[in-house]
Amino acid sequence: MPNDSPAASYSVDEINRVKRRHDRGFYDQATVHALLDSAALCHVSYVIDGQPYCTPTLYWREGTRLYWHGSSASRMLRNLSTGEPACLTVTHLDSLVLARCGFNHSADYRSVMAFGKARLVSDQEEKERALVMMVDRLFPGRTGQLRPTAKQEIKASAVISMEIERASAKVRAKGVADDEEDYELPIYAERLPVYTVLGAPEPCPRLLAGVERPANLAGYREGRKLDDALREAYDMAYLEPAE
Amino acid sequence: MPNDSPAASYSVDEINRVKRRHDRGFYDQATVHALLDSAALCHVSYVIDGQPYCTPTLYWREGTRLYWHGSSASRMLRNLSTGEPACLTVTHLDSLVLARCGFNHSADYRSVMAFGKARLVSDQEEKERALVMMVDRLFPGRTGQLRPTAKQEIKASAVISMEIERASAKVRAKGVADDEEDYELPIYAERLPVYTVLGAPEPCPRLLAGVERPANLAGYREGRKLDDALREAYDMAYLEPAE
Numbered sequence: 271m272p273n274d275s276p277a278a279s280y281s282v283d284e285i286n287r288v289k290r291r292h293d294r295g296f297y298d299q300a301t302v303h304a305l306l307d308s309a310a311l312c313h314v315s316y317v318i319d320g321q322p323y324c325t326p327t328l329y330w331r332e333g334t335r336l337y338w339h340g341s342s343a344s345r346m347l348r349n350l351s352t353g354e355p356a357c358l359t360v361t362h363l364d365s366l367v368l369a370r371c372g373f374n375h376s377a378d379y380r381s382v383m384a385f386g387k388a389r390l391v392s393d394q395e396e397k398e399r400a401l402v403m404m405v406d407r408l409f410p411g412r413t414g415q416l417r418p419t420a421k422q423e424i425k426a427s428a429v430i431s432m433e434i435e436r437a438s439a440k441v442r443a444k445g446v447a448d449d450e451e452d453y454e455l456p457i458y459a460e461r462l463p464v465y466t467v468l469g470a471p472e473p474c475p476r477l478l479a480g481v482e483r484p485a486n487l488a489g490y491r492e493g494r495k496l497d498d499a500l501r502e503a504y505d506m507a508y509l510e511p512a513e
Numbered sequence: 514m515p516n517d518s519p520a521a522s523y524s525v526d527e528i529n530r531v532k533r534r535h536d537r538g539f540y541d542q543a544t545v546h547a548l549l550d551s552a553a554l555c556h557v558s559y560v561i562d563g564q565p566y567c568t569p570t571l572y573w574r575e576g577t578r579l580y581w582h583g584s585s586a587s588r589m590l591r592n593l594s595t596g597e598p599a600c601l602t603v604t605h606l607d608s609l610v611l612a613r614c615g616f617n618h619s620a621d622y623r624s625v626m627a628f629g630k631a632r633l634v635s636d637q638e639e640k641e642r643a644l645v646m647m648v649d650r651l652f653p654g655r656t657g658q659l660r661p662t663a664k665q666e667i668k669a670s671a672v673i674s675m676e677i678e679r680a681s682a683k684v685r686a687k688g689v690a691d692d693e694e695d696y697e698l699p700i701y702a703e704r705l706p707v708y709t710v711l712g713a714p715e716p717c718p719r720l721l722a723g724v725e726r727p728a729n730l731a732g733y734r735e736g737r738k739l740d741d742a743l744r745e746a747y748d749m750a751y752l753e754p755a756e
Contacts, residue, residue, distance in 0.1 A: 285564060310620070311606050315558035315567035321528060322565050324558035324602035326624050359567035363554050363709075368730075371659050372648045373666040377553070381569050405615045416614050417698055423616040446717040455660055458724050459717040462733055466606075469706030474689040476696045483701055487611075490705055 285385055286436035296439040299334070305382045305439055306331045306360055307504040308497035310408060314338060315357045316388065329358065330407040330504070334434045336384060337391075337400050339427065356388035356432055362497060363464050370448045370457040378461070382439045386432040400429040403507070408500070410507040411486045466496045528628055529679035539682040542577070548625045548682055549574045549603055550747040551740035553651060557581060558600040559631065572601065573650040573747070577677045579627060580634075580643050582670065599631035599675055605740060606707050613691045613700040621688065621704070627680040634672040643672040646750070651743070653750040654729045709739045 278299040280286065288295025296302065312329045315322055329338040336358055365378040391397045401424060402413045445461035470492040471483065489502050521542040523529065531538025539545065555572040558565055572581040579601055608621040634640045644667060645656045688704035713735040714726065732745050 310609065311604060313556040313567050313602055313604070315565035317560050317563065317565050320560065321598050321628070322558035322560050322600050324556050324567055324600040324626065326602060326604040326622065328620060355564050357565050357567040359556055359569060361554060361556070361569040366553065366651065368652065368655070371666070372644060372656055372662050373670065375648050377571060379569065383567065385564070401615060405618050408609065409611065412611070413615055416700060417695055419615050423614070427616065445715065452660055453719045456721050456724050457659060458720065458726055460726070461715040463712030463715065464709060464739055465712055466707060466709045469708055472688065472704040472706065474702040477701065478699050481699050481701050483703070496707055
């Protein structure tokens with residue numbers, strides 16, 4: 271969101287403190303939000319009758335609030351509608367790291383864990399706005415180019431929101447990091463980068479003649495990193511009024 | 514694992530039945546295991562004092578058992594060591610889908626949710642074998658090329674195992690799927706593929722002169738899909754005795 275305060279930070283307590291490798295932990299909103307805005311897929315954890323569930327879903331952020339989507343039939347939504355504790359996690363895998371001993375094998379990654387109470391969005395206006403932003407957050411201005419959403423589609427959709435009460439980011443970005451004495455060993459070590467990228471867009475085979483790819487999708491081009499495209503789209507969707 | 518029975522299937526009940534879009538659900542071990550073996554990163558959900566946590570970590574499979582790793586200092590391991598209910602989820606994002614209405618915007622994906630009781634591996638032999646396979650599952654034969662693991666490194670490591678009691682796979686792989694009447698609208702729609710690929714290996718800048726990249730890493734080459742490389746490595750690690 272444009273109105274983040276650069277100095278703002280999430281408070282830290284026993285729930286969100288990064289304990290293992292605490293040097294990798296960040297709590298400032300700038301770091302946490304940048305990671306959230308660079309992804310589309312998250313995993314949400316919630317509890318039913320003592321059993322934890324970990325569900326992948328699409329999500330997005332507005333200020334310090336997260337939104338995600340599901341059918342009203344899903345077990346997650348039935349459970350979370352009354353305001354249940356949840357944890358939404360986003361992870362970017364950036365590399366596999368091959369060190370000179372097994373213990374120092376690792377991975378570079380950027381992740382965020384966000385904690386709060388998940389609630390079903392029941393306010394009609396907030397829900398309709400959320401259903402627009404679910405699409406326009408990815409593809410700014412797209413909703414205005416689409417067949418309008420039908421009333422029964424709005425009814426069949428469910429949107430969950432969660433005000434972030436606590437959050438932490440954890441980042442490892444150092445590649446090979448061996449024990450000092452191990453660098454003298456004749457053992458091969460490397461950082462193996464991992465990228466999530468866009469392929470060539472595949473237009474629907476049933477497009478009507480003359481229908482071209484709209485200019486607002488130009489940021490989604492073959493070979494581009496997904497996180498860069500998502501971050502750019504997010505900034506466009508929230509900084510510039512979408513058509 | 515080589516000894517999967519092709520006909521074997523995980524049993525289905527209220528916990529793992531795919532309720533939303535049940536046509537996308539699979540329970541056979543062949544489908545579930547193939548998806549698990551094609552990834553390195555999972556998200557594990559567990560509960561402490563009613564608060565769910567969703568933690569990203571590296572994992573692998575042996576038969577119907579999953580393993581993952583963490584320091585004995587981590588909050589996850591302290592909690593799970595006595596056998597706590599957990600859910601381990603793996604998701605491959607394959608595309609973003611732009612349809613002719615907001616409601617049909619979607620994504621192609623392949624995911625697995627596995628449920629069971631997570632336990633700290635306390636048997637010393639099982640733990641040492643797991644620490645080998647944590648590396649060799651990714652890079653078959655690599656442990657034999659490394660500086661041996663020190664006793665204090667084994668002690669400082671913790672390995673978690675979870676026998677899979679229930680599991681389900683969920684797959685969407687159909688790209689644009691609009692309502693029949695919407696195909697007559699002059700609206701652009703596409704499937705936007707997403708690939709997770711390997712970059713060019715980055716050798717450690719402190720390699721000793723003459724140390725070459727070993728042949729057993731040849732499958733990890735620039736531009737290859739990560740899931741293909743991981744699946745191939747997995748099959749090599751478990752089908753062929755690693756050196």
